[in-house]
Amino acid sequence: MFKRIPFLKLLALAQIGMLARRHFQRLNADERKRLVGLVRHPRGLTADDKAELKGLVRKMEPGAFAGSAARHASPFGRRR
DSSP states (O other): OGGGSOHHHHHHHHHHHHHHHHHHTTSOHHHHHHHHHHHHOOTTOOHHHHHHHHHHHHHTOHHHHHHHHHHHHOTTOOOO
């Protein structure tokens, strides 16, 4: 599979994976464990579970992640 992906795209995917990890690690160990549990079993989440999930995701700053990921994946390079 990886032989078909051009090197620069593969590099961009690796960089985005590292960015995702950095944002995931903004949560402490207990929060990360809880987030994984909520995401693995999304059916039957209570309103409190959904509110908790929303708070955990907010703490990871998804807007900042999206902006960083877009900059890394952009074919036009990074702005300085």
